[in-house]
Amino acid sequence: MDTPRLYLQLAGRYRQAIESGTLLPSQRLPSVRNLMRTHDVSLSTALQACRVLEEQGWVEARPRSGYFVRRPARSTIAPVPEPESLVAINPDDFVGMHHRISSYVAKCAAHPVSINLGGAVATPDAYPMEALQRAMARVLKHQPGLLVRAVPIHGDPGFRQVLAQRALEVGLQVSPEEIVVTYGCTEALNLALRAVAQPGDTIAVESPTYFGILQAIESLGMRALEIPASPQHGMSVEALSLALHTHTDIKAVVLVPNYHNPLGSVMPDEDKARIAALCARHAVPVIEDDSYGRLHDEPNLPRALKSWDQTGNVIYCGSAHKTFAPGMRLGWLMPGRWRARVEMLKYANTRPNDSVVQIAAAEVMGSRLYDRHLQKLRASLLQWRNQVIDTIAECFPTGTRLSPPRGGLVLWVELPPGTSSDRVFELALQEGIRVAPGTLFSNSGRFSNFLRISAGQAVTPTVERAIRRLGDIVADQAAGTSSPKKPSPRNP
Amino acid sequence: MDTPRLYLQLAGRYRQAIESGTLLPSQRLPSVRNLMRTHDVSLSTALQACRVLEEQGWVEARPRSGYFVRRPARSTIAPVPEPESLVAINPDDFVGMHHRISSYVAKCAAHPVSINLGGAVATPDAYPMEALQRAMARVLKHQPGLLVRAVPIHGDPGFRQVLAQRALEVGLQVSPEEIVVTYGCTEALNLALRAVAQPGDTIAVESPTYFGILQAIESLGMRALEIPASPQHGMSVEALSLALHTHTDIKAVVLVPNYHNPLGSVMPDEDKARIAALCARHAVPVIEDDSYGRLHDEPNLPRALKSWDQTGNVIYCGSAHKTFAPGMRLGWLMPGRWRARVEMLKYANTRPNDSVVQIAAAEVMGSRLYDRHLQKLRASLLQWRNQVIDTIAECFPTGTRLSPPRGGLVLWVELPPGTSSDRVFELALQEGIRVAPGTLFSNSGRFSNFLRISAGQAVTPTVERAIRRLGDIVADQAAGTSSPKKPSPRNP
Numbered sequence: 001m002d003t004p005r006l007y008l009q010l011a012g013r014y015r016q017a018i019e020s021g022t023l024l025p026s027q028r029l030p031s032v033r034n035l036m037r038t039h040d041v042s043l044s045t046a047l048q049a050c051r052v053l054e055e056q057g058w059v060e061a062r063p064r065s066g067y068f069v070r071r072p073a074r075s076t077i078a079p080v081p082e083p084e085s086l087v088a089i090n091p092d093d094f095v096g097m098h099h100r101i102s103s104y105v106a107k108c109a110a111h112p113v114s115i116n117l118g119g120a121v122a123t124p125d126a127y128p129m130e131a132l133q134r135a136m137a138r139v140l141k142h143q144p145g146l147l148v149r150a151v152p153i154h155g156d157p158g159f160r161q162v163l164a165q166r167a168l169e170v171g172l173q174v175s176p177e178e179i180v181v182t183y184g185c186t187e188a189l190n191l192a193l194r195a196v197a198q199p200g201d202t203i204a205v206e207s208p209t210y211f212g213i214l215q216a217i218e219s220l221g222m223r224a225l226e227i228p229a230s231p232q233h234g235m236s237v238e239a240l241s242l243a244l245h246t247h248t249d250i251k252a253v254v255l256v257p258n259y260h261n262p263l264g265s266v267m268p269d270e271d272k273a274r275i276a277a278l279c280a281r282h283a284v285p286v287i288e289d290d291s292y293g294r295l296h297d298e299p300n301l302p303r304a305l306k307s308w309d310q311t312g313n314v315i316y317c318g319s320a321h322k323t324f325a326p327g328m329r330l331g332w333l334m335p336g337r338w339r340a341r342v343e344m345l346k347y348a349n350t351r352p353n354d355s356v357v358q359i360a361a362a363e364v365m366g367s368r369l370y371d372r373h374l375q376k377l378r379a380s381l382l383q384w385r386n387q388v389i390d391t392i393a394e395c396f397p398t399g400t401r402l403s404p405p406r407g408g409l410v411l412w413v414e415l416p417p418g419t420s421s422d423r424v425f426e427l428a429l430q431e432g433i434r435v436a437p438g439t440l441f442s443n444s445g446r447f448s449n450f451l452r453i454s455a456g457q458a459v460t461p462t463v464e465r466a467i468r469r470l471g472d473i474v475a476d477q478a479a480g481t482s483s484p485k486k487p488s489p490r491n492p
Numbered sequence: 493m494d495t496p497r498l499y500l501q502l503a504g505r506y507r508q509a510i511e512s513g514t515l516l517p518s519q520r521l522p523s524v525r526n527l528m529r530t531h532d533v534s535l536s537t538a539l540q541a542c543r544v545l546e547e548q549g550w551v552e553a554r555p556r557s558g559y560f561v562r563r564p565a566r567s568t569i570a571p572v573p574e575p576e577s578l579v580a581i582n583p584d585d586f587v588g589m590h591h592r593i594s595s596y597v598a599k600c601a602a603h604p605v606s607i608n609l610g611g612a613v614a615t616p617d618a619y620p621m622e623a624l625q626r627a628m629a630r631v632l633k634h635q636p637g638l639l640v641r642a643v644p645i646h647g648d649p650g651f652r653q654v655l656a657q658r659a660l661e662v663g664l665q666v667s668p669e670e671i672v673v674t675y676g677c678t679e680a681l682n683l684a685l686r687a688v689a690q691p692g693d694t695i696a697v698e699s700p701t702y703f704g705i706l707q708a709i710e711s712l713g714m715r716a717l718e719i720p721a722s723p724q725h726g727m728s729v730e731a732l733s734l735a736l737h738t739h740t741d742i743k744a745v746v747l748v749p750n751y752h753n754p755l756g757s758v759m760p761d762e763d764k765a766r767i768a769a770l771c772a773r774h775a776v777p778v779i780e781d782d783s784y785g786r787l788h789d790e791p792n793l794p795r796a797l798k799s800w801d802q803t804g805n806v807i808y809c810g811s812a813h814k815t816f817a818p819g820m821r822l823g824w825l826m827p828g829r830w831r832a833r834v835e836m837l838k839y840a841n842t843r844p845n846d847s848v849v850q851i852a853a854a855e856v857m858g859s860r861l862y863d864r865h866l867q868k869l870r871a872s873l874l875q876w877r878n879q880v881i882d883t884i885a886e887c888f889p890t891g892t893r894l895s896p897p898r899g900g901l902v903l904w905v906e907l908p909p910g911t912s913s914d915r916v917f918e919l920a921l922q923e924g925i926r927v928a929p930g931t932l933f934s935n936s937g938r939f940s941n942f943l944r945i946s947a948g949q950a951v952t953p954t955v956e957r958a959i960r961r962l963g964d965i966v967a968d969q970a971a972g973t974s975s976p977k978k979p980s981p982r983n984p
Contacts, residue, residue: 098836098840101836101839102832102835102836102839105645105839108645109645109646119642121642124637124640124641125640127639127640128640129636129637129639129640130636132636132639132640133632133636133639136628136632136639136848137629137632140625140628140629140632144621144622144624144625145616145621145819146819147619147621147624147625147628147817147819147820148616148619148620148621148624148817148818148819149616149818149819150611150613150813150818150819151818151819151821153597153600153601154601182842183675183842183843184842184843186840186841186842186843187841187842190840190841190842194711198691198713199690199691199713212840215839215840216840218840219686219836219837219840219841221690221691321642325639325640326640326641326642326643327637327638327639327640327641327642327643327846327847327848328639328846329643329842329843329845329846340594343594344590344593344594344711345711347593347594347597347707348590348678348682348704348707348708348710348711349678349679349682349711349841350674350675350676350678350679350682350821350842351675351676351678351821353821354819354820354821354849355819356628356819357846
């Protein structure tokens with residue numbers, strides 16, 4: 001239901017010209033009249049394109065002279081390099097994710113947080129609270145009996161109907177009966193893993209990847225085999241192919257193809273197709289987490305990897321958490337040929353989800369309001385992300401690297417070599433600033449100088465101060481001089 | 493917060509006198525004036541006690557003559573015998589519960605049901621719908637931001653506060669921080685099992701027991717060791733002791749001490765104390781499911797087994813499903829010394845529960861309304877249960893046996909030897925009547941001539957017709973003459 005907007009296409013074209021160096025800083029952008037003629041567009045489209053470029057910081061307007069190319073601070077920051085080797089990391093290193101996450105969770109819970117840059121979710125204001133509230137109130141008014149009636153065996157059919165309709169937009173044709181609703185994407189991932197693998201089995205994942213995936217794997221007694229992933233394109237197909245030949249005990253591949261958490265990478269369509277085919281050939285199921293796909297900057301929604309699946313070998317997982325209802329704990333899976341086993345595991349794990357939330361979510365997700373909300377959210381995210389990147393570029397020390405993603409909620413920031421992100425996390429937390437240290441995203445220790453920083457809120461003066469303070473802490477740690485401003489006896 | 497009512501105590505005393513044969517059918521009950529004098533109670537108390545006995549069918553009023561003892565139909569039905577042997581059933585028999593449950597679920601989903609006698613939950617009318625609706629509406633009005641805010645790491649503190657207060661009533665003193673909120677008791681049981689045992693481990697359970705427990709065990713790759721259980725007193729302490737000496741690989745004992753599903757049994761306090769001590773001595777954790785404890789006929793709430801736990805060896809699980817909010821999927825555990833591991837597993841499995849439902853549940857559960865609701869529910873359940881038992885006693889064939897429980901939601905009915913409850917289930921389902929066949933409650937096949945029948949609704953003329961029809965089907969099957977009234981081509 002997404003309409004690619006002409007002005008966004010036009011703005012994108014000029015952004016690329018600036019990024020690639022075709023247009024240089026201080027050069028004048030073609031006049032609005034020229035844009036109209038060259039691209040055969042209306043005045044309004046040409047003007048809107050210029051305004052988008054201005055909002056994103058790529059051009060600045062000079063009165064009576066037109067738009068001039070700027071080089072935003074973010075364009076000075078070097079990208080995160082591609083992984084050095086394509087060899088998977090030995091899963092024998094796989095230990096302790098539970099402990100690290102529990103320790104992270106405990107520390108976060110123990111410290112009041114004033115600025116949360118640690119989450120992979122946008123600020124509450126960015127979500128359609130009133131629409132959700134109205135929808136919930138309507139369900140409660142018209143169907144209060146749902147609160148006191150045991151949930152029917154297969155849950156609410158209306159929500160699965162809407163999910164099946166929305167799945168068409170990412171290239172998936174499934175019937176509502178082929179969808180299982182879960183408590184968040186977390187339960188979906190757990191059920192998918194349990195459906196296809198046993199304790200002791202090896203699961204291939206991106207390196208780095210979302211800590212929830214590593215924790216689910218560890219909590220189920222499985223082993224994560226970390227496959228090198230590119231900050232641009234996600235999991236390396238070559239590295240996965242190599243691993244499938246070397247490690248014959250791989251029982252599943254877990255992937256986040258679109259706006260990866262924490263990398264921000266998007267897997268190119270040809271790689272999605274190759275991985276679908278490669279895994280089908282090896283009879284290794286793919287578990288796809290597409291929680292972030294709808295948070296794209298470009299006009300087009302990226303396709304699901306599952307849309308290249310011809311044998312039911314891909315289990316597709318999604319969630320309402322990132323896109324429209326962070327407080328409602330709704331997820332889902334399309335389990336392909338593991339449907340019967342996933343249905344059984346869902347019943348054994350938590351029984352069908354309660355109905356009220358599903359019916360309210362279906363009402364919102366099935367309406368045009370959902371499309372309008374996403375359009376607005378995506379525009380905000382693009383703007384906020386650029387603001388955060390600009391601030392980081394301005395105030396983090398030399399040697400900091402970052403590959404600006406084209407969508408999603410987070411930034412994967414490489415600190416100068418040797419900087420301990422665990423230490424940065426602890427020092428920042430003492431000042432009420434929460435970030436996620438790189439050690440949460442891999443069992444390998446390869447990312448101990450990375451931070452995941454949320455880009456899900458506007459850079460207000462308060463947020464800017466927090467990022468600047470974070471930059472100071474990083475600079476201190478990078479220089480090897482440990483001088484936190486407020487040393488705490490609890491955390492020396 | 494429960495006040496034992498004097499008139500209920502008085503009625504209970506005379507009920508026992510009738511049951512034990514001290515007072516015989518057609519004998520006259522002492523006059524109201526005599527009751528007042530003998531027991532030193534008010535006119536109102538004496539009258540209320542007589543009315544309770546009349547409602548429960550133990551006496552009948554004859555105009556101007558007083559109350560006369562009746563023998564309700566249920567007093568003619570023989571109790572289910574004690575298990576014949578105290579030897580646990582070999583867990584190598586443990587296979588296929590998944591398949592049986594999936595097949596049951598699929599058949600139930602495929603057939604429209606007009607009379608549901610298959611559930612272990614009361615009719616929706618028996619629950620405080622309006623109070624829950626109002627509480628939900630209030631949360632949505634005053635805290636709509638909860639819908640769009642990621643749930644904080646340890647969930648809602650208010651609900652755990654109320655749970656800790658209510659736990660005092662069953663003899664448990666825990667702090668709110670020691671409680672983990674889950675999606676129903678099902679998730680609580682899963683987390684408890686995963687906290688203390690690994691795939692391949694053996695778990696001791698009652699035989700028979702709730703199929704959800706058997707399914708959770710099987711789905712986690714564990715093995716259920718079925719310990720003989722008495723229809724009166726639940727799991728045999730002797731049999732468990734024997735099993736703990738014989739099977740050294742038992743890693744946990746799962747118990748439903750109060751108003752067991754399906755048995756209806758209540759474990760005597762001395763057995764609870766002995767099991768707590770026995771398991772502590774063997775260092776085998778106990779997982780207690782106390783979902784039904786508040787559905788007691790007697791004035792006093794039965795104590796939790798965990799109240800005899802001195803070392804944190806008992807994990808206590810509870811739920812809102814049976815007592816006040818079947819549609820809200822709220823459960824909880826008090827994990828004792830496995831708290832850190834349970835918290836981690838909850839985070840890895842489904843993340844913290846969403847807040848709206850918890851806050852609304854806390855409001856209802858923390859108020860006097862909850863006590864009043866439970867008092868009313870308990871009185872209804874007692875009445876309904878007696879009505880269902882009377883109807884079964886009247887219209888099921890000779891050889892049917894049933895031990896009337898003193899609380900809870902279900903009846904465990906033994907059909908004449910050789911009667912297939914699977915066949916009865918299928919034939920009844922074709923006529924729109926759902927029951928739960930005994931094969932769901934054990935891996936042993938020992939209960940293939942048992943039915944679990946819900947006692948959670950009044951015996952209206954429609955329900956009475958359904959039970960009578962069920963009695964006909966049972967009689968047909970018991971006699972070996974298979975003549976369903978409406979043969980279906982789909983299920984010959």
